[in-house]
Amino acid sequence: MRFHTRKWIKPEDLNPNGTLFGGRLLEWIDEECALYSIVQLENPKTVTKYMSEIDFKSSAHQGDIVEIGIEVVKFGTASLTLKCEVRNKMTRESIITIERIVMVALDENGKPRPHGKKKVEFVKDRLK
Incomplete structure (x- = not known):
C-alpha cells in the first residue's frame, strides 16, 4: 500500500473525547x-459511489501525524475500486481500514462513463 498524504491532528479535528473525530x-x-x-x-468528474465497512482500530490524538494509504483493488468499466488504511506515522499503528471504496467516472450528464x-498509471509515464 502506498501512503500518499499526511495530516497533522489539530484541536479543530478532535471530538468531545479529545481524540480524532471519525x-x-x-x-x-x-x-x-x-x-x-x-x-x-x-x-x-469522478465521485464516491460506495464505501464498505469502516473499521476503527485505534484513535489518534492532538499532535499525532497520520498518513493515508490507498491501494487499487480493481478497475471496472467506469469505476475504480480502492482499499484504504490510515495509520499513525510515528508508531505505524493502524487507525482505520476500509476494504472497498468504489469511485465512478461520470460524463457531462452525471452518468457513468x-x-x-x-x-495503475503514473503521471511521469504519461509524459514520455
Missing part, C-alpha cells in the same frame, strides 16, 4: 480517494 477522518479519506481516482481515470483503464 467524520473528519472520513472526510480526509474521501478527498484522498477522489484525488487519486481523478488522476488515475483522468476525469475530474467508461474510462478504458486497466492498470
